[in-house]
Amino acid sequence: MTDRPVRTDLDGDVWRVTLAAPDTGNALDPAMAAALAGALGARPPRARAVLLLADGPRFCVGGDVRGFAAAADPGAEVGRLATDWHVVVRALLDSPVPVVAGVHGAVAGAGVGLLGAVDVVVCARSTRIRPAYAAIGFSPDGGSTWTLAHALGPARALDLVLTDGTLDAEEARACGLVARVVADDDLRESAGALAHALAAGPVRALVRTRALIRGAAARTPAEQLDHEARLIAESAADPEGREGVRAFVEKRRPDFRAAR
Structure with missing residues (x-):
């Protein structure tokens, strides 16, 4: 999708979803929420x-924020947008495959909630993370709390x-908000390599984990x-688990992609 605020492409067996509205700082508006939900779906x-x-x-x-200022009914407009954005957050939380995010620059407001919705966050060293809601008199949304x-x-x-404080990348890593x-x-390159490594793994077992x-x-x-007993039994019965065990016994690398 090249004419929307989100761009998608398939890189091998990794679905790459890119926020593509740099002129606005990839700000959340109805078009961004709809495009990102569509891209994930x-x-x-x-x-x-x-x-x-x-x-x-x-x-x-x-x-x-400029869109909020122009709204005739800010409460209704922001409420609708939060509801639409929460569809995106839930789609990430419930993804049937692992999700990696590579974040950089500013991560603020509703963007902060994405950090908790994906599985692994790779963070550029210069990144700054700021809730930013208090600055405009709002309470948070997007799962950020x-x-x-x-x-x-x-x-x-x-x-x-x-x-309305700020965390740098190392502070975010130290507290567990980001992984790397x-x-x-x-x-x-680092985020892409991690996504490809997870894609090569037992994705259904990773989602259970x-x-x-x-x-x-x-x-x-x-x-x-x-819960662990139930899910490890499911994993052992899954073609992924069967392939993993066979590969171990046969002293070879498992081919989880072929384990359907």
Whole structure:
């Protein structure tokens, strides 16, 4: 899609989704929300991972504040946009394949929620992450409160959001908001390599693993054991698990792509 604020292409078995509105800082508006939801929904069946990137010097500056200012009914307009954006966030959370994001420049507002919705975030060293809601008198959306509370803990998350503070890349990595920090010039190559590595793996087992990790905080240890037993049994019965075990016994590299 080259005439929309999101561009897609298939790189081998990685579905590359690029925010492509650099003139606005890839700001969130109705067109961006609709295009990103459509791009995620259009993932070809052969794509075994998703890679989320952005054009321009900023990954995503958050909502289109000029659009909010021009709205006749700001409450209704912003509410609709938040609902549409949450469709995108849920699509990432529920993706049937692993999702990697390569982020750089500014990540603000609704863009912050994306960090918690994808599986692995690779972050350029010069990146700055800022909630930015307090600056315009808004409370947060896009899952950013969940993302920040889980990564930073309630006390640090409140400090960051209420004071409209900023995290640099190393601070974000130290608190677990992003997984990897790389040189700016290496971001696309590093994020792409990771996406391809995951695509070559047992993607259904990786998605089960994601479910276990994300749900762990809400379960007791005993409940988590039950979930682990159920999902490892599913994995062992899956063609991926059968291929992995055979490959181990035969002392060869497993071919998970062929395990349908």
